Amino acid sequence: MNGEAWRAGIKKYYIYVVLALIVILFSVVKLGQVQMFGRGHFLSPDSLINLLRTAVPILTLSGAFTLLMISGYIDLSVGSAMSLAAVVFALMVLNGFSFLPALLATLLLGVGMGWLNGLLVMKLRITPVIATLVTLNLFKGIALLIVPHGLSAIKGSAEKLMPAWINDYARKAVLLGLPWAFYAAILVIAILAVVQRKTILGKYAAAIGGNRTAAELSGINAVRMGWLLYILVGFFAALAGLARASYMSLGDPLSGDGMELDNIIAVLLGGTAFSGGEGSVLKTIIGALIIMCVTTGLMTVIPAFWQVMAKGSVLLLAVVLNHLLVRARARA
Helix, strand or coil: CCHHHHHHHHHHHHHHHHHHHHHHHHHHCCCCCCCCCCCCCCCCHHHHHHHHHHCHHHHHHHHHHHHHHHCCCCCCCHHHHHHHHHHHHHHHHHCCCCHHHHHHHHHHHHHHHHHHHHHHHHHCCCCHHHHHHHHHHHHHHHHHHHCCCCCCCECCCCCCCCCHHHHCCCCCCCECCECHHHHHHHHHHHHHHHHHHHCHHHHHHHHHHHCHHHHHHCCCCHHHHHHHHHHHHHHHHHHHHHHHHHHHCCECCCCCCCHHHHHHHHHHHCCCCCCCCCCCHHHHHHHHHHHHHHHHHHHCCCCHHHHHHHHHHHHHHHHHHHHHHHHHHHHC
16 A cells, blocks of 8 residues: 555544544543443443433534534534523423423524524624624523522422433433433434535535635525524534433533533544535544543543643644644645
């Protein structure tokens, strides 16, 4: 195999190698006495099941986030949108609503949050970073206001119990020890992978990210497409928030903190150009699993205050790796 073939192979499969190395690393390191590692080993069935359960929010959201970044835009409000959705879902459940009405209301809220981001960025032409930084604080503020004074989250009490079924969606095992929320995330991934590769939305997103002016001259409505992608991200952020609320059995207004950073790292690790134009939903999912493995593994090895620095180092690595890959593609 010649040098060109080796380089092509590295570009294509590096993300899988990184995931394998991280899994091996945390498998040989002696894990601390953390409850989620029931058998004390990273690759034990119980550990893997718990890892995949906790990965549901980022798996649910990162596919749509990838399409948005492929189009050249970004949404920093996804964590706050997820938190607000979790709070609203938990509040409705606590007040007697069944799963379906609470689900529909939460998803409608997600659509509204995505619509607002699309309005600011696509219609009012505010820089995406500034616009979504504003809505990040707006959504988080609303979530904090909804929680009753003196409480840190929406949860049951002796007077008003949180119903037992709230955990069913994200915790109750239905197949191979995994809940409905995990299989919903897998379905979302499959659909968005097809959307990216086979549909007009995926092709137009790449065209807009590659050269918006050329895309508009060829007849693509960039404003409409970008707006639709923001709505899509809001919808799946709400679905991720619902899964988090179901898993935790409460609505925490801070439960989505850091989700925007995790998604950015996953997307960059997956090879999506930060400037847009190209990327892969499936490789982003591998990047998301890397983030979850690192986060979960570090939780058992180093103190909490070092974990933030470690995650920042992963982001730095992702940015550098992404830059090198994009530069290599440009030379090809």
